[in-house]
Amino acid sequence: MFTTILEHVGGWIASVIEAWGYGGVVLLMAIESMCIPLPSELIMPFAGFLVYQGKMSLWGAGLAGGVGCVAGSLVAYWVGKYGGRPVIEKYGKYIFMSQHDLAVADKWFAKYGENTSFWSRLLPVIRTFISLPLGIAKMRLDKFILFSFVGSVIWSVFLAWLGFKLGENWSSLRDYFHKFDLLIGFGLIGGVGWYIWRHIKNSKK
Secondary structure, eight states: OOHHHHHHHHHHHHHHHHHOOOOOHHHHHHHHHHHHHHHHHHHHHHHHHHHHSSSSHHHHHHHHHHHHHHHHHHHHHHHIIIOOOOOOOHHHHHHTHHHHHHHHHHHHHHHHHGHHHHHGGSSSHHHHHHHHHHHHOOOOHHHHHHHHHHHHHHHHHHHHHHHOOOOOOGGHHHHHHHHHHHHHHHHHHHHHHHHHHHHHHHHHO
């Protein structure tokens, strides 16, 4: 069942990218960067698979991923800049962003300054939410765009390259996932459960 869900999500992502090409990559990466749980770890490897098939170029896919990330991140940035911390503290729970998550992002910004916009794009999870606190901090827009774009292109090219390298083994990997359906299911439940528990725990604090 769990693998079926993954296949449906992955199939939809693949159909969007295959139908719209680079535009599909831009759209999906923009959705992810607007704090909507559509992981780039699924999006860009499928783009890499199309690179393997000769339907895209590796750098074209990476640049499309960077453009999409910046587009979606700008939405989150402006929410943080004009809505301020009260809006995020009030509505962040709906995307499972706790006070603790916001505090971690604040510490990143305090430690690395504007470079946070670059380094955070290379890290799963935090890359999705970092634009909100950067907007609150009113980071310079030109630097936000530049650093976000460069970091996102590197991340996107890396994931697309993985998809490209796995291209000829795509079918065998699918069979592999079927064999470990139960293990994947428990892993997903455990991961989601831990994240929700952590969110509730930190919210109470």
